[in-house]
Amino acid sequence: MNKYFTAFIILVLSFFYIFFSNDSGGGRVFVNLLTFAGIYGLAAIGINVHFGWTGLLNFGHAAFMGIGAYTTVLLIPHSLGREGVVISTGLPLPLAIILGLIASALLGLLLGLPTLRLRGDYLAIVTIAAAEIFRLLVRDFEDLTGGVYGIIQFSDSLQNSRPDFITQFSENYNISSAQLWVGLLTWFSIVFVLIILARLKKSPWGRALRAVREDEDAVRALGKNAVLLKLQSFMLGAAIGGLSGIFLVFNYGTVQASTFVPVLTFYVWAALILGGVGSLGGPALGAVIFWVIIAGTDTISRFLFESPDGQQLAGVRFVIVGLLIMFCMIFKPSGILGDKEELLLDVK
């Protein structure tokens, strides 16, 4: 069966499920799901540049998402911390977002410079550690980041740009207009990022990254600077992660130290693996599937427990996501949109 056909069937079934399994307004759940799927999909696209294209193991994506989000949010008007200190001046949002992306890329540079010269596993270890360090720093530097109380009231910068017809549309269909706007912008960004990446993938640069993934020594023997290529790839993926982090916090409307926990990174990895490592659109598709499963666990939990509480729901969620990844690894190890050739993926 054609893999695109499979992907199509899965998407249709997912949408069907979302609309008809919820009695509390299909539209609202649909928008919520698609927004989260878009955000996770964008993050997974970032990891795909690292892992799928270049063979870099990044287990600290939450840090790249986080630093982009915090930089952007702190540069626009917001309220901070326990007392809710209001900071009413700030940069225009587009500029703040660009600076946020630069901050993410710079963190990539900072982590990459010492580790990309070493074997692949070292990068994995350093990124895991960096993500935790980032989270703890955010928690402890309460004056700057609001710590566990976080930052609130920054959404206006984005929501002010919402066109009237979207507000109108949301009211007609009983959807959260703020979330619809974030969701739409996220999916527009995905399209934009994928167009750029499709161009890069075919370019000499993209080919050079693949060569680095295959064999770094051979790349060096042919007179190419493998470390520079890895660094560029690492910074690009980090910036894409930063963008998804920015959308994530605008979707929540708040950001705390607990927003960027390690499990976020691994959910994003799950989306990437389900969708297919190395393919362009795979990560976004994987994220949709991932979020349908997350939503689906509510229904399944109702069969298992009479009135499931949060803890039981979370448990079922983990079990199902884990099972699905296991099935995926057994029956379709390359993911839904992945290439069979990706099976031999090894890390340099």
Next chain:
Amino acid sequence: MSNSILSVKSLKKRFGGLEAVNVDSFELYEGEITSLIGPNGAGKTTFFDLITRFQSADSGSIFLNEKNVTKLNSYKLARLGMVRTFQLTRVFDRMSVYENMKFAGSSIKNEGFLKSLIQTKTLKQQEDHLNVKIDETLKLLNLIEMKDSYARELSGGQKKLLELGRSLMKNPKILLLDEPLAGVNPKLSEELLEIILNLNSQGINILMVEHNIDAVMKISKRVVVMAEGKIISDGKPDFVRSDQKVIEAYLGSSDD
């Protein structure tokens, strides 16, 4: 005697207690095919790694065309025209033969991030221009029919050919071949030797490590023998063949 293009002085490398390479002086002369032979563990590949800067020497210096390259990065050295292959073939498995070749030939400028993003007309022209040379080289190596196959689908011998072809895309001045005939069947070996001679006549200097003594004696102008990290004999094939020290190194010392 012709000009020296690569010159090595008192190059040393130790691995713990083992003196892997200890070469007082080594010169590579313009226009020759030079072979490096020696028993297993003699330090030939380490010596290769040292002069291509894939490993750093403990001490000593390397000059390429009288330029001191002792501290240069391996990829910069390759840009100066000294291109190597590997004992265990390193092709880009999940790229096609064509892509393997094209990556090798593509200029570093065009592989720049911004250039690749903007994709100017000249970039496309330069990339297309490579195709002629790729076809030419693949024909020379009898790989043209495999052009669109994945590199990992090639046989061991064909991978050796592809690695050689990739190096040729760099227009090397010096080609360092690490066991080009290992695992290659006799017929393909003949062809490969033919190709190597042909390349040499086009002005590419060749230094190769090889265990196939017959082949080495046949095509080399000069043979260098290493044992226990040191160069023990150096000269024309006939001279080396009858050198007592070489026979001892291969067969064991007569004192034993």
